[in-house]
Amino acid sequence: MKKKGLILLFVATALLSLSTGAFAASNINEIKAILNKDIKFVKNGSSWRPTDDRGSQVLPIVYNGTTYLPLRVIADAFQIPVKWNAASQTIELGEGNGQIDVTTFFSKDVKVDFWSEKSYDVIDKKQLVFEGKTYNGAYAFTAENVGLGWYDGSPNAKFNFGKKYNTLHLALYAESAMKIRVLNANNQQLSKEMSLEEGKVTEIDIDLQGSQYAIVSAYDAQNQAVKPLLYILKDSYVK
Template identity: 70%
Template sequence: MKKISFIVLLAATALLLMSAGAFAATKVTAIKAFLNGDIKFVKDGEDWRPKDDRGQEVLPISYNGTIYLPLRVIASAFNFPVAWEGSTQTVKLGEGSTVTNLYSKQVKAEFWSEKSYDIVDKKQLVFEGKQYNGAYAFAAENVGLGWYEGSPNLQLDFGKKYETLHLAMIGQSAMKVRVLNENKQQLAEEISLEEGKVTEIDIDLQGSQQAFVSAYDAANQAEKPLLYVLKDSYVTSDPLPTSR
């Protein structure tokens, strides 16, 4: 399975992941291909339809007797790290890429909460009409306690130092979230989450190997709601862009 998917990844790279700048290069050749909606897919014995990051179905391309799919669609389906470096027109595959998502085996998670889950059941992970493939979830504290040293949190160890953490999160209630490094230094301002809405944000890790994600329930419900840290979140060696 890995060998097959890797071949598809390489083939799809050449056709479907080039930037506008790449098409201006001298080694690019125009082709005539067709979107083929009649093709069916089976993944691990079950019917499967390729979808993009927004949950929209992606039609495969038929060209010269070969079927092609976008690289990121395949990478997401098989939890395979992939990164695009536009400055050098390079696709980076595997753990050596500058981008590592939370599906990676090198990322270790530890919970400090009375309720915590590593969720793999996809039926629980459809948010705003999009299917996600995995998440870490833990119970937030009640607002009355505010922040304290033992606040419920998720500790992430990325295996090595990174510069930027891209977090995708959703809460069962309106929440306040903090992100700290291994020295318990706060890395960004408090993040406000709306109930049931996926929020994505970039955090400057400042060369950290670990991060703590802590949360409390801004609505102060009696039943402590869950915060989902989606495994589509990732870390990268690239620094956070400087605002001008």
Template identity: 35%
Template sequence: MKKKMTAAFTAFAVLGGMGAGVVAGANLQEIKAFLNPSIKFKLNGQPVQLKNSSGAVVAPITYNNTTYLPVRAVSDLLGVAVKFDPAANTIFLGEQLEGVSIAAGFDSSYHTKDPDKTVYLDKDYKDVHFDNGSGTRGSSFMLYPKNKYQKLYIQVAAIDGDIKDFTIQDSDTDTVLKKQTITPEQGLVTIEADIAGVSTIYVTGQVEDGAAMFVPLTTSYYK
């Protein structure tokens, strides 16, 4: 994937096209350029179209014998996450250096900050999804990366029984990104999933009767 991304972004000078924030924060220089819808694109030999975040087809720009492509459209085609930081006036491509906790905006019926429920193996994680309900059941929650990140690193522990078919799924396309069974003997497991181009994630697992699912939110993160 890195080779594909490098080739694409080296072959063309890339224009941000990330929205009004870029324009407002940039040191702009006026130029005369042309939209060039005659240019066609193929990805791995198959015809593709460049589209913006709303799904509308966008054309490249030609200026001074150089073709400029919108970053988001190209990154979506290549499966590379893109994020614009208006404060730093910087576009981030791919996996970020610093993780972003999934705790912000998290909501589930088993979301808790109760100190009696946030401790696992003598460590207090402060903010967790802790499903200690009764009966064999599905335990689930939603995440909203909004296409901004390349990877999800989510931690989960099975307590007093197995979690079967722990699944990370693209909610919009029903694509399974990762699935596995987690046992108490494994301890706190870190599961990595590629979430480039994913807006909404559905996380679920089948918890055995008498067992609990423990997901620390502060140490589970996007990158």
């Protein structure tokens, strides 16, 4: 009930981002407000920076002593689906059918581009046995040597999910101990640097912050003579 109450409060007070057609309505009144760059936000006890789907900062608007943020920014922050229905001039919050939209990497809607010496779309079941379990598919690419660390253009796989999502669940297998990180399309980090154990399947959740894209970048932490592969299992999903 707490979460529902919080969302309803924001629905009542948040500044709605609507299409141009909506502003043509006769019951829309022009107001004068200010953007306050000094206001800071704390979400669930941690510092929070409101951003749009491109990762750009969104400044709060202050009008008549009340602070406003776009409804979509709030909805994405609390992982509440929001949709604008232009035909009925209605903002739809939550899942209408009660089902969560989950898309695995098997979906044709998920596209991937690689920036690496070698990359593969692995479908051979013999190459997909990890920790005694056979998986049905994976994307794989060679990681960089540890000596180079992170740099602009580090080996990566860039995923386009076809639309915006809030959460990325990754299932990963590394041939060698590796360091990885996840970025958005603007090369802003969505995760801190994370370590993967050699020969282990690791599952992690990333806050996409309403992004349509994710870049998974990796380097080899052990400086192997032959650059090892990072496998991104297609059981990974977004929701």
